[in-house]
Amino acid sequence: MDPTILAALGNGSAKDFRPSLDYHFEAGGKRMRAAMVVLCCGAAGGRLERAIVPAAAMVVLCCGAAGGRLERAIVPAAVVEMIHNYSLVMDDLIDRGELRRGRPTVRVVLGDSVALLVAMFYREVLDDLIRDCPATDDVRRIAVRAMKEIIDGERLDLLFEQAGREDPYLLKNRIVQPSFDLYLNMVGKKTAALFEAAGQIGAHAASANRHVVRSLGLFGWKAGLAFQIMDDVLDICGHKTGKQQAKDVVEHKLGNAAIIVALRFLSAKKRSELRRILSSERISHKMVSRARAIVGETPAETDCRQIAVRYMEEAKKHLAALKESSYRQELSRLAEEIVARSY
Amino acid sequence: MDPTILAALGNGSAKDFRPSLDYHFEAGGKRMRAAMVVLCCGAAGGRLERAIVPAAAMVVLCCGAAGGRLERAIVPAAVVEMIHNYSLVMDDLIDRGELRRGRPTVRVVLGDSVALLVAMFYREVLDDLIRDCPATDDVRRIAVRAMKEIIDGERLDLLFEQAGREDPYLLKNRIVQPSFDLYLNMVGKKTAALFEAAGQIGAHAASANRHVVRSLGLFGWKAGLAFQIMDDVLDICGHKTGKQQAKDVVEHKLGNAAIIVALRFLSAKKRSELRRILSSERISHKMVSRARAIVGETPAETDCRQIAVRYMEEAKKHLAALKESSYRQELSRLAEEIVARSY
Numbered sequence: 001m002d003p004t005i006l007a008a009l010g011n012g013s014a015k016d017f018r019p020s021l022d023y024h025f026e027a028g029g030k031r032m033r034a035a036m037v038v039l040c041c042g043a044a045g046g047r048l049e050r051a052i053v054p055a056a057a058m059v060v061l062c063c064g065a066a067g068g069r070l071e072r073a074i075v076p077a078a079v080v081e082m083i084h085n086y087s088l089v090m091d092d093l094i095d096r097g098e099l100r101r102g103r104p105t106v107r108v109v110l111g112d113s114v115a116l117l118v119a120m121f122y123r124e125v126l127d128d129l130i131r132d133c134p135a136t137d138d139v140r141r142i143a144v145r146a147m148k149e150i151i152d153g154e155r156l157d158l159l160f161e162q163a164g165r166e167d168p169y170l171l172k173n174r175i176v177q178p179s180f181d182l183y184l185n186m187v188g189k190k191t192a193a194l195f196e197a198a199g200q201i202g203a204h205a206a207s208a209n210r211h212v213v214r215s216l217g218l219f220g221w222k223a224g225l226a227f228q229i230m231d232d233v234l235d236i237c238g239h240k241t242g243k244q245q246a247k248d249v250v251e252h253k254l255g256n257a258a259i260i261v262a263l264r265f266l267s268a269k270k271r272s273e274l275r276r277i278l279s280s281e282r283i284s285h286k287m288v289s290r291a292r293a294i295v296g297e298t299p300a301e302t303d304c305r306q307i308a309v310r311y312m313e314e315a316k317k318h319l320a321a322l323k324e325s326s327y328r329q330e331l332s333r334l335a336e337e338i339v340a341r342s343y
Numbered sequence: 344m345d346p347t348i349l350a351a352l353g354n355g356s357a358k359d360f361r362p363s364l365d366y367h368f369e370a371g372g373k374r375m376r377a378a379m380v381v382l383c384c385g386a387a388g389g390r391l392e393r394a395i396v397p398a399a400a401m402v403v404l405c406c407g408a409a410g411g412r413l414e415r416a417i418v419p420a421a422v423v424e425m426i427h428n429y430s431l432v433m434d435d436l437i438d439r440g441e442l443r444r445g446r447p448t449v450r451v452v453l454g455d456s457v458a459l460l461v462a463m464f465y466r467e468v469l470d471d472l473i474r475d476c477p478a479t480d481d482v483r484r485i486a487v488r489a490m491k492e493i494i495d496g497e498r499l500d501l502l503f504e505q506a507g508r509e510d511p512y513l514l515k516n517r518i519v520q521p522s523f524d525l526y527l528n529m530v531g532k533k534t535a536a537l538f539e540a541a542g543q544i545g546a547h548a549a550s551a552n553r554h555v556v557r558s559l560g561l562f563g564w565k566a567g568l569a570f571q572i573m574d575d576v577l578d579i580c581g582h583k584t585g586k587q588q589a590k591d592v593v594e595h596k597l598g599n600a601a602i603i604v605a606l607r608f609l610s611a612k613k614r615s616e617l618r619r620i621l622s623s624e625r626i627s628h629k630m631v632s633r634a635r636a637i638v639g640e641t642p643a644e645t646d647c648r649q650i651a652v653r654y655m656e657e658a659k660k661h662l663a664a665l666k667e668s669s670y671r672q673e674l675s676r677l678a679e680e681i682v683a684r685s686y
Contacts, residue, residue: 012491017498020512090463094456111510113437113501116459120433120494123466127487144470148355151463155360158456167454169363 004078008125020118024089024106054227054334055220056081058198059205061334062216064327065319068206075132076205079143080198082126087150089119094154095251135204142204146197153190160186160255162278175254183260187228188221195224215321222315223335229308230341232257236292237301249291252278257307258300265298305339312339347421351468363461364468367432367449397570397677398563399424401541402548404677405559407670408662411549418475419548422486423541425469430493432462437497438594478547485547489540496533503529503598505621518597526603530571531564538567558664565658566678569651573684575600576651579635580644592634595621600650601643608641648682655682 002025009021056077063073091097092105093115099105107115126143133139158165159175160183175182199220203213235248236258248256259278263271277283277291295301312335322328345368352364399420406416434440435448436458442448450458469486476482501508502518503526518525542563546556578591579601591599602621606614620626620634638644655678665671 012488014495014498016516017495090459094459110512111508113508114498114510114512116433116437117494117498120466121491123463124487124490124494127470127483131483140470140474144467145355147467148464151460151467152357152360155357155457155460165454165456167457169453169457173359 004075004129005082005125008078008082008128011125011128013121017121020106020110020114021121023109024085024118055084055194055198055224058195058220058223058331058334059202061327061331062199062202062220063205064202065322065325065331066203066206066208066212066216067323067325068202068208072134073202073205075129076134076139076201079126079129079133079139080194080201082122082129083143083146083150083197084194086119086122086126087147087154089115089122091154093119094158133201133205135207138204139201142197142200146193149189149193153186153188153193156182156186157190157253157255161252162254162275163252163281178254178260178263180257180260180264183255183257184225186255187225187257191228192221192224195220195227211321215318219315219318219331219335222311222318223338226308226311226315226335227338229257229304229311230339232259233301233304233308234341236295245285246288246292249278249288250283252283254278257304258295261303261307262295262298262300265300266294270294270297308339312336347418347472348425348468351421351425351471354468354471356464360464363449363453363457364464366452367428367461398427398537398541398567401538401563401566401674401677402545404670404674405542405545405563406548408665408668408674409546409549409551409555409559410666410668411545411551415477416545416548418472419477419482419544422469422472422476422482423537423544425465425472426486426489426493426537426540429462429465429469430490430497432458432465434497436462437501476544476548478550481547482544485540485543489536492532492536496529496531496536499525499529500533500596500598504595505597505618506595506624521597521603521606523600523603523607526598526600527568529598530568530600534571535564535567538563538570554664558661562658562661562674562678565654565661566681569654569658569678570681572600572647572651572654573682575602576644576647577684579638588628589631589635592621592631593626595623595626597621600647601638604646604650605638605641605643608643609637613637613640651682655679 005025006022009025010018013021059077059080060070060073063076064070088100089106092100092107093112096107097105098108105115106118110118130136130140130143156175158167158170159173160178161170162174165171196217197220199216199218200213203216206212208216232248236246236256238245240246248259254260254275259274263274266274274291274294277287280287283291315335316332319328319331348368349365352368353361356364402420402423403413403416406419407413431443432449435443435450436455439450440448441451448458449461453461473479473483473486499518501510501513502516503521504513505517508514539560540563542559542561543556546559549555551559575591579589579599581588583589591602597603597618602617606617609617617634617637620630623630626634658678659675662671662675
């Protein structure tokens with residue numbers, strides 16, 4: 001997919017802008033190209049090493065699982081990768097992110113205004129990639145729907161933040177009565193929607209019928225939910241040290257599965273304490289540790305892992321609609337790996 | 344077109360997000376809806392009152408001039424209006440704009456992060472509108488090309504700014520040897536590209552042949568250049584008072600026709616003085632007046648008006664390829680109005 005994206009970035013871009021457009025996609029450290037991985041995997045009968053962009057790899061695997069030729073999934077996978085990266089650059093602008101994949105973000109290297117222009121250009125390149133897809137109309141419809149969901153998921157994620165924002169809209173509409181339903185609505189849009197799109201797009205690349213499209217979409221959706229819940233658990237309960245601990249707490253994020261579930265178990269006193277920590281403009285290292293400890297006193301981690309496993313098992317059930325194949329097995333293993341992650 | 348856009352904003356947007364999406368499009372003050380204007384104009388045989396969004400009105404007029412039914416131009420005009428407004432919200436983020444059309448900008452009302460989400464959503468709505476156009480593939484191709492040009496035009500416009508920016512990319516690549524050619528390249532992308540697209544899109548709405556598409560595109564392109572040059576002249580040389588004087592000077596913009604042309608006439612000493620004013624982080628009211636006076640000492644205003652008139656006349660020549668009609672006359676009058684503007 002990388003060659004696909006790099007080539008697309010050159011279409012209609014000024015020579016002086018090209019390095020700026022390329023930066024975000026330059027590999028930081030070891031990076032397996034998903035398509036290459038999958039093709040080698042298929043050839044060698046080996047295990048899939050999870051690609052850096054799971055959703056893009058999922059497009060290729062779903063295409064194969066739907067009986068399609070993998071070459072037809074290359075550009076569709078690039079579409080999903082581009083959607084993902086476009087949203088990452090925008091997220092970094094919104095969150096003033098400074099590091100991504102261990103490298104300075106586009107906004108740090110170029111500046112906020114130019115990073116915004118880079119992101120805007122990525123959205124146009126996305127359109128070029130969509131036009132080059134087989135089943136281009138289906139891909140477009142799915143991609144635009146997913147983009148709208150991602151945008152709204154980000155809006156809801158921001159509304160879950162308890163401090164650190166000056167936007168009048170956020171101050172006015174901040175979520176103060178969180179619930180797991182509200183959380184699910186948010187992660188469904190923020191994360192699961194792209195995985196759902198990946199499944200559907202992979203199926204369309206294989207010219208699958210609508211039942212297969214639906215099944216692979218649902219597989220993606222539920223695997224995506226499992227993925228985000230696990231991500232949340234690892235963030236709060238993981239064994240990272242120092243500054244990397246509980247990034248979601250540091251960022252005042254109430255929209256985290258472990259936190260939401262913990263609140264249900266806590267006494268009113270400890271619920272208040274946890275909420276007060278998240279609502280503090282400045283959260284010290286000590287406060288982060290305290291928040292982690294409070295969550296740790298509840299069954300939140302186990303509960304969340306169980307919820308993730310349930311979604312994963314539901315996801316795998318949708319694969320039953322497909323013919324048995326090594327790709328179907330890979331998708332099944334991908335889902336299992338998602339919930340098997342630990343520190 | 345307004346009903347078209349308002350309806351499109353409701354497609355796939357959350358109820359809680361809708362007011363945020365609508366805000367930018369709510370009429371501030373008197374606002375003639377371009378399509379309504381044109382239809383009434385055609386019916387009454389009267390003169391076109393320039394719509395707030397000239398490029399969108401141009402789509403409708405070009406469709407008529409190419410012999411098409413005006414109803415087919417409604418959604419295409421909305422496409423052009425949406426491109427324009429999407430870029431305006433982004434520009435306001437980049438420039439920290441606080442007022443637009445006399446109202447607080449989206450970013451002031453909602454906050455930068457949420458305004459960014461609004462703009463991102465507008466880009467998705469743009470895709471919905473394109474899909475609803477007759478000649479949808481042509482419209483898409485033209486719209487994406489125009490968007491890429493607008494993005495690069497903004498990049499070049501920023502590179503022309505002589506102070507007030509912290510972006511590393513801008514500090515590193517700032518234009519220090521301006522020329523009229525560099526300026527033309529910039530405004531061609533920043534402004535003329537959308538007018539060119541409007542002409543082509545209007546022609547496609549009429550199912551015109553490629554010669555008519557080309558002619559109306561060139562009409563739009565040159566009218567767009569004339570429009571921006573006149574805009575620049577009015578900014579520097581206009582009789583506005585107080586804070587509204589020479590906004591481009593206040594914003595350190597070297598990318599202004601009157602300034603670029605003036606530099607050619609000035610002595611080394613006064614050239615330095617003008618450049619020094621533009622490069623000052625803080626530009627006082629007195630410095631603005633001084634800059635205006637320096638430009639006023641040169642034939643820049645007359646020169647620029649002449650250049651604009653030349654582009655306007657070239658634009659009108661492209662109309663000769665079309666059959667005589669009231670719409671063709673309207674386009675011709677539109678071009679003339681562009682260069683007839685004074686204070």
